[in-house]
Amino acid sequence: MKGALRIGAGLLIAVAALIFAFAVGRPVQVLPRVAPAPPFELVDASGAPVMAPREGSPITLYLFGAVRDEAGMEQVKRFYHEASRALAAAGYSDGVAFSFITVDPDHDTPEVLRQAAERLAVPQGLPLSFLTGSWVAIRMVVGTGFGVYFQPSADPELPPAYDPAVIIVDENHVIRARYGLDQLDSRTLVRDINLLAKEAGAKGASRWIYEGAHLFLCYPR
Amino acid sequence: MHVHPYERMWIRLSAVLLVVFGIAIAVSSLALGVTIPGATPRSVATGLPADATPSQGWVRELGPGRYEVNLVARMWGFEPNVIRVPKGSTVTFYVHSQDVLHGFKIKDTTVSMMAIPGQVGRASYTFEEPGEYLYVCHEYCGLGHHVMSGKVIVE
Numbered sequence: 001m002k003g004a005l006r007i008g009a010g011l012l013i014a015v016a017a018l019i020f021a022f023a024v025g026r027p028v029q030v031l032p033r034v035a036p037a038p039p040f041e042l043v044d045a046s047g048a049p050v051m052a053p054r055e056g057s058p059i060t061l062y063l064f065g066a067v068r069d070e071a072g073m074e075q076v077k078r079f080y081h082e083a084s085r086a087l088a089a090a091g092y093s094d095g096v097a098f099s100f101i102t103v104d105p106d107h108d109t110p111e112v113l114r115q116a117a118e119r120l121a122v123p124q125g126l127p128l129s130f131l132t133g134s135w136v137a138i139r140m141v142v143g144t145g146f147g148v149y150f151q152p153s154a155d156p157e158l159p160p161a162y163d164p165a166v167i168i169v170d171e172n173h174v175i176r177a178r179y180g181l182d183q184l185d186s187r188t189l190v191r192d193i194n195l196l197a198k199e200a201g202a203k204g205a206s207r208w209i210y211e212g213a214h215l216f217l218c219y220p221r
Numbered sequence: 222m223h224v225h226p227y228e229r230m231w232i233r234l235s236a237v238l239l240v241v242f243g244i245a246i247a248v249s250s251l252a253l254g255v256t257i258p259g260a261t262p263r264s265v266a267t268g269l270p271a272d273a274t275p276s277q278g279w280v281r282e283l284g285p286g287r288y289e290v291n292l293v294a295r296m297w298g299f300e301p302n303v304i305r306v307p308k309g310s311t312v313t314f315y316v317h318s319q320d321v322l323h324g325f326k327i328k329d330t331t332v333s334m335m336a337i338p339g340q341v342g343r344a345s346y347t348f349e350e351p352g353e354y355l356y357v358c359h360e361y362c363g364l365g366h367h368v369m370s371g372k373v374i375v376e
Contacts, residue, residue, distance in 0.1 A: 002226065009230065013237060020241060024248055143284025147313065149270055151281075163271050180271065 019216075026218040028209050031176040031195050037062075037169045038145020042101070042133040045113040050131055053173035058097045058127075059196050061189075062167040063181070064148050066104035067116045068159040075164060075181055076100065077120050084125040086186035092193055098128040103150035103162045105138045146175070170196050191220060269341060275317035280304050288312045294323035294336040294358065297365030304373045308351045312373070316342035324360035327373060335360055348375040 022028075041051045061083070065072045080098060087096055100116075102108035108116075113130035120128065132138070142148050150162035164181035177192055202210045212218075224232070270289060272279070278293040278300030286307070292314050293300045306312055316325045318336035325342065326333040334342040336358075348354065358369035 005230070009234065013234075017241070020245070024245060139284045143282075144287040145284070147283055147287060147289075149272075149281060149283055149289065180269070 022212065023216040023218070026213070026216075028213040029195055029218050029220050030199055030210055030213045031168070031170075031192055032217070032219055033214065034175040034178065037167075037173045037175050038141050039173075040133075040137065040141040040145070042131040042137060042141065043110055045110050045117050045130040047110040050129065057171050057173060058095050059171055059193060060169045061096070061098045062146065062169060063098060063100045064103050064142060064146075064150070064162060064165055065100065066102060066159040066162070067108050067112050068104060072159075072162075072164055073116065073120075079166070079181055079184070080120060080125065080128060081122050082186055083184075083189055084122055086190050087126060087193060090190045090194070092190075092197070093126070095197070096126055096193060098126060099131055100128065101131045101138070101142055103138065103142055103148075103160050104152075105132050105135050107159075108132050147178075168192055168196070171200055195220065269315060269343075273315040273317075273341060275319050280306075286310050290314045292316045292325065293319055294325060294369070295319040296321065296363055297358075297369040299325075299356065299358075299369065299371040302371035304371070306348060306373065306375055308375050309347070309349060310375070311345055311347040313343065313345040316344070321362050322360050323358045323362050323369070325356060326359045327354050327356040329354060332356075333359070348373065351375045 037052070039052060041049055044050050063076050063079070065076050067073060083098075087093075100113075102113065110132060113132055117128065117130050133141070142150060146165075146167055148163055148165050148167070150160050152160045166179045166181055166184050167175055168177040170176050176196060179188075199210050270291075273289075273291050275293055277291070279291045280301055281289050283289055286309055288304075288306050288310055290301070290304055290312055294316065295318070304312070314325070314332065316334060316336045317340075318338045320338065322338070323336040324334070325336050327346065330346050330348075332344045332346050334344055336342060352375055354373040354375065356371050356373065358366055362369065
């Protein structure tokens with residue numbers, strides 16, 4: 001009886017110590033599941049409908065902006081080029097895509113977006129789609145869905161005010177990270193994509209370890 | 222001295238727990254760099270709206286049914302102290318303190334956090350029922366602590 005109690009207590013302590021080591025040491029890290037990304041149906045620069053979520057979606061980096069905002073577009077271009085280069089160097093030539101959603105839908109027609117896409121293109125760049133839609137659709141997707149602030153300017157000649165942001169959405173259409181466009185460096189981006197790719201590739205028992213990592217908030221710092 | 226075996230077992234278990242907690246504190250502070258909050262801004266979460274600063278409070282609509290509040294706590298009041306949103310809205314609060322440690326708790330909701338100088342607290346809540354939701358400072362912050370309040374009016 002006494003021996004069994006000791007063994008039981010020992011096992012309990014060992015399990016507690018293991019859990020504790022897992023939570024503190026964070027040998028497996030994940031990005032938080034922030035919220036489901038909003039479903040949408042928008043149109044791309046060719047006028048073709050684009051829907052999300054859809055089967056087999058890649059990890060997608062959503063960017064937001066207005067073509068009329070030249071400084072903002074320059075920032076998007078710089079980010080896209082640097083991120084493409086870094087991700088390609090890390091071996092993510094496919095499986096990751098970029099989507100630019102306009103916050104200026106009345107101005108940014110598919111034709112305007114097509115011209116912007118040509119200006120942003122880069123030879124070895126990862127796929128980049130430009131999306132627009134009706135004002136209501138954009139408001140629902142960008143504002144309500146992604147939680148990115150934008151507000152039309154009182155002067156219709158000026159682009160809307162908005163928060164430049166990057167939102168990382170995984171292949172299950174779940175928001176996993178959000179950064180300010182000027183906050184996300186290539187190293188952090190590659191780290192985040194690595195974490196998502198490893199988690200997506202986890203099968204069987206390792207799947208449960210990743211769920212444990214979510215349970216114990218094993219997020220990168 | 223005779224100690225009952227069960228009592229001895231619990232004493233040992235308590236000692237083990239003390240050691241575990243001691244190691245946890247050492248690892249947290251030495252290896253993970255966890256420190257107690259200081260006057261210097263220690264961390265600003267990524268992905269905050271560009272205007273989420275402690276300088277001014279505001280409420281803004283992101284889209285139908287979604288709002289953001291930049292809430293500034295200072296001795297002894299909140300800015301803004303009245304927030305109006307439609308029923309069913311999801312509101313994300315970014316909470317700052319401009320001076321000392323404050324608290325931010327919205328009655329009858331799950332929103333409860335500390336407002337630590339130099340850091341930004343974030344919490345979201347969906348207000349399903351119309352009514353007035355009182356929010357208060359629930360960390361003693363000085364003489365006027367008891368008057369530090371505001372309300373979310375859900376219409």
